[in-house]
Amino acid sequence: MKSDQLLTRRRALLAGAGALGAAGTAGVFAAVTGSEPESPALAPAPGPRARRPLKSSAYRLQPLTGYGPRHPAPARTMVRHAPLLRVSGRGRTMVLTFDDGPDPRYTPRILDVLAEHDVRAMFFVCGETADDHRDLVSRMADEGHVVGNHTWSHPLLTQLTRAAIRDQMERTSHVIEEAYGERPQWFRAPYGAWNRATFQIGAELGMEPLAWTVDTLDWTRPGTRKIAGRVEKGAAPGVVVLSHDAGGDRSQSVNALRAYLPDLLKAGYHVTVPRRQLT
Structure with a gap:
């Protein structure tokens, strides 16, 4: 009987830890994207005690090693076959x-x-x-x-x-x-x-x-x-x-x-x- 009770308590603790981990992941997602998670299970409860949106950090987010370029790539430009000779615009x-x-x-x-x-x-x-x-x-x-x-x-x-x-x-x-x-x-x-x-x-x-x-x-x-x-x-x-x-x-x-x-x-x-x- 005692072993069954211990097993039940362990399962409850593991479930709670999983919920906390999911909530933490949702918080990071909201901080990076500036939006709240879409899953209803992870969204804050309605009412006056609802969690306020996180303010963006004063520090610039850096990509993880191996993920994305360290410097932004130049804007994509059309490869032309001849140089431009004139400008377009209104009037003279x-x-x-x-x-x-x-x-x-x-x-x-x-x-x-x-x-x-x-x-x-x-x-x-x-x-x-x-x-x-x-x-x-x-x-x-x-x-x-x-x-x-x-x-x-x-x-x-x-x-x-x-x-x-x-x-x-x-x-x-x-x-x-x-x-x-x-x-x-x-x-x-x-x-x-x-x-x-x-x-x-x-x-x-x-x-x-x-x-x-x-x-x-x-x-x-x-x-x-x-x-x-x-x-x-x-x-x-x-x-x-x-x-x-x-x-x-x-x-x-x-x-x-x-x-x-x-x-x-x-x-x-x-x-x-x-x-x-x-x-």
């Missing part, structure tokens, strides 16, 4: 882009002109120069400009292996993320030389390929008037303008910007940065 929208920087001599002057007219632009930076002048990349972020990936050392990507192309892009994205505050969503191949590998690797890193519609050829230093004239002649809705803020003497590029930007704004153009959805 244009985008100004500057390659090869930042340069401590010319980039601040270009930023000053843009700030004077309250205009945002895109800067496709090279990783090795961005690494040396992170303060300028931070200023771009503070003033609302978009920073894109222009590789680490400006090589001809079509002559590199896939591993070398990835290294050029990844190192640059890392510097941009540290100085700008987020990973770049755009990339531009040096010399406009694209191939299948550049599109695939760029997409894997969460970046869209952006080329240009109007090339100012400012790197040839044709003169301030000629640079400004090319922009004003090529101005049209959706146009992307290519200029440079580094890679040589860019004083003509700065002076041309001072000349054509007020004219574009007076003509009713909305000079801004693009969203991810382009045509």
Whole structure:
């Protein structure tokens, strides 16, 4: 008789421990997901004494070893077969882009002109120069400009292996993320030389390929008037303008910007940065 009573008590204790374990599991589920368990047996009883929802922890939850990535993967991006050339937007929208920087001599002057007219632009930076002048990349972020990936050392990507192309892009994205505050969503191949590998690797890193519609050829230093004239002649809705803020003497590029930007704004153009959805 006593052995039967002991067996009955042990079964009751085991049942109670199982219920407590289930309730504990339900509490963890509620803390992680922010919701209460769906099973009626585990839900709190109705009434004034019902358990209040747990407040989210001040500590960031880390994945268990072997479960999930340690760092969030880049957003999935379509693998394109050609770079984007134009932007979509309402009205007379244009985008100004500057390659090869930042340069401590010319980039601040270009930023000053843009700030004077309250205009945002895109800067496709090279990783090795961005690494040396992170303060300028931070200023771009503070003033609302978009920073894109222009590789680490400006090589001809079509002559590199896939591993070398990835290294050029990844190192640059890392510097941009540290100085700008987020990973770049755009990339531009040096010399406009694209191939299948550049599109695939760029997409894997969460970046869209952006080329240009109007090339100012400012790197040839044709003169301030000629640079400004090319922009004003090529101005049209959706146009992307290519200029440079580094890679040589860019004083003509700065002076041309001072000349054509007020004219574009007076003509009713909305000079801004693009969203991810382009045509």
